[in-house]
Amino acid sequence: MEFKVIEIKQGVLSANDRDADALRQKLKENGAFLLNVMSSPGSGKTSTLLQTIPRLSEALRIGVMEADIDSDVDARTVASTGARVIQLHTGGMCHLDAEMTRQGLEELGYGDLDLVILENVGNLVCPAEFDTGAVKNAVILSVPEGDDKPLKYPLMFTVADVLLVNKMDAAACFDFDLDRFVQRVHALRPGIPIFPISAKTGEGVEPWCDWLRQQVRQWQDA
Amino acid sequence: MEFKVIEIKQGVLSANDRDADALRQKLKENGAFLLNVMSSPGSGKTSTLLQTIPRLSEALRIGVMEADIDSDVDARTVASTGARVIQLHTGGMCHLDAEMTRQGLEELGYGDLDLVILENVGNLVCPAEFDTGAVKNAVILSVPEGDDKPLKYPLMFTVADVLLVNKMDAAACFDFDLDRFVQRVHALRPGIPIFPISAKTGEGVEPWCDWLRQQVRQWQDA
Numbered sequence: 001m002e003f004k005v006i007e008i009k010q011g012v013l014s015a016n017d018r019d020a021d022a023l024r025q026k027l028k029e030n031g032a033f034l035l036n037v038m039s040s041p042g043s044g045k046t047s048t049l050l051q052t053i054p055r056l057s058e059a060l061r062i063g064v065m066e067a068d069i070d071s072d073v074d075a076r077t078v079a080s081t082g083a084r085v086i087q088l089h090t091g092g093m094c095h096l097d098a099e100m101t102r103q104g105l106e107e108l109g110y111g112d113l114d115l116v117i118l119e120n121v122g123n124l125v126c127p128a129e130f131d132t133g134a135v136k137n138a139v140i141l142s143v144p145e146g147d148d149k150p151l152k153y154p155l156m157f158t159v160a161d162v163l164l165v166n167k168m169d170a171a172a173c174f175d176f177d178l179d180r181f182v183q184r185v186h187a188l189r190p191g192i193p194i195f196p197i198s199a200k201t202g203e204g205v206e207p208w209c210d211w212l213r214q215q216v217r218q219w220q221d222a
Numbered sequence: 223m224e225f226k227v228i229e230i231k232q233g234v235l236s237a238n239d240r241d242a243d244a245l246r247q248k249l250k251e252n253g254a255f256l257l258n259v260m261s262s263p264g265s266g267k268t269s270t271l272l273q274t275i276p277r278l279s280e281a282l283r284i285g286v287m288e289a290d291i292d293s294d295v296d297a298r299t300v301a302s303t304g305a306r307v308i309q310l311h312t313g314g315m316c317h318l319d320a321e322m323t324r325q326g327l328e329e330l331g332y333g334d335l336d337l338v339i340l341e342n343v344g345n346l347v348c349p350a351e352f353d354t355g356a357v358k359n360a361v362i363l364s365v366p367e368g369d370d371k372p373l374k375y376p377l378m379f380t381v382a383d384v385l386l387v388n389k390m391d392a393a394a395c396f397d398f399d400l401d402r403f404v405q406r407v408h409a410l411r412p413g414i415p416i417f418p419i420s421a422k423t424g425e426g427v428e429p430w431c432d433w434l435r436q437q438v439r440q441w442q443d444a
Binding site for chain 2: 040041042068069070071073074092094121122123124125126129142144145146148149151152153154155167169170172173174
């Protein structure tokens with residue numbers, strides 16, 4: 001499957017929240033659910049998509065927007081799932097805002113899609129500050145990054161609607177206390193669903209996919 | 223040992239390069255070497271300092287500035303080495319510029335120090351765009367992040383003067399090709415020294431400390 005490389009520019013930041021709400025409204029009218037996936041570089045956003053998309057593609061029509069400062073390696077990889085994929089180049093920007101997301105969605109086309117997944121720039125700081133217009137924000141934290149990250153990057157965990165703890169297969173190599181991590185996340189965002197997974201082995205991916213499938217249906221039916 | 227928490231604000235960005243050069247000149251006059259340490263969140267900046275400082279503290283008088291958006295966990299940890307430590311809160315900013323670094327150095331005091339280590343905000347994107355006034359930039363990439371990071375975050379590897387590949391002890395858990403990684407880094411930054419280390423076990427830390435000790439002496443003698 002082919003994909004496009006789109007050069008996008010930063011929108012008007014001051015109007016971002018209004019743009020984001022307008023975009024969500026438009027997605028709603030088209031019955032499309034936008035999921036914004038954020039994490040540090042190397043936490044496993046792309047490999048999580050590789051596990052997620054095949055499990056959902058029978059029930060849902062899926063599109064993916066891969067945002068990167070440079071390169072198109074992720075778009076090439078994700079295109080192998082058969083999903084409709086475009087690459088967004090942010091031109092050095094460390095995040096996406098609602099206008100950049102809207103431009104990407106126009107290029108991708110979403111009138112015939114149930115689920116669009118936006119893989120944001122790998123960054124645990126800046127993307128948290130900009131509402132992209134997504135219906136839900138998913139944050140991935142991988143075990144090797146450490147269980148203290150909610151203390152250091154609180155905004156990212158505060159804006160998350162769902163949290164994936166990736167690389168559980170490597171847990172034996174690291175001093176990662178999942179209970180302590182969950183406590184720290186819930187102190188910032190009480191009751192947020194947390195799914196420990198391994199995007200390498202597929203362990204734990206099924207419950208996460210069930211959650212996402214349900215979210216898309218609720219959005220479309222409401 | 224006690225440490226201070228300083229609230230700093232973003233300086234005038236347009237003049238950043240000039241500010242950075244002026245700061246380097248001032249450091250030079252005082253015989254102080256400033257090392258700017260950058261990486262993704264969770265790559266092991268703090269644990270690398272915990273291995274590095276005790277090995278150098280007999281020969282060098284060392285100060286540390288811990289920059290974080292929030293929290294003071296890193297400063298508390300590093301203070302245990304006996305180094306003079308201050309915590310810089312960036313007030314939500316995702317990077318440090320030269321003026322913020324200058325304010326931090328004034329608070330720390332560096333007239334009596336040989337080496338000041340700045341632990342920048344955990345972010346593989348934004349800090350690469352701002353010259354802090356450091357004499358050298360060290361970048362840490364950890365094995366679990368993957369060997370493709372130079373392709374996705376080229377600026378960070380282009381501004382690096384030295385590169386540490388951390389968490390080598392966990393290499394067996396991950397598909398990380400060190401040779402391929404080195405090739406990708408050297409394509410961006412030919413000849414840059416690269417030290418594979420484990421901040422957990424101390425493996426490989428000695429050659430990195432030798433390199434840093436030599437850099438400080440050259441700066442002071444030149």
